[in-house]
Amino acid sequence: MKIVIDTNVVASAIFFGGKPRKLIECLFNNRAEAYVTREIISEYSDTVNYLINKYPKKPLSLSNARWMQNAYMLLAVIKIC
Numbered sequence: 001m002k003i004v005i006d007t008n009v010v011a012s013a014i015f016f017g018g019k020p021r022k023l024i025e026c027l028f029n030n031r032a033e034a035y036v037t038r039e040i041i042s043e044y045s046d047t048v049n050y051l052i053n054k055y056p057k058k059p060l061s062l063s064n065a066r067w068m069q070n071a072y073m074l075l076a077v078i079k080i081c
Contacts, residue, residue: 001032027077034078
């Protein structure tokens with residue numbers, strides 16, 4: 001399956017887990033292929049950083065260290081168009 005992951009899904013995976021997190025895990029397990037542009041990657045980063053700064057007391061579904069590790073893993077499995 002080939003997909004484009006919306007920024008809201010990435011943010012929800014980080015902050016809440018649930019089905020968005022399961023979708024990201026599908027990428028890590030090679031059950032789906034994600035395609036993005038460099039602009040979308042920038043939007044992911046901008047949005048997540050904005051939310052982390054806006055809600056500093058909001059617990060993440062992943063620790064910051066784990067999120068960074070997963071972010072690098074995500075970049076390794078998505079295909080840039």
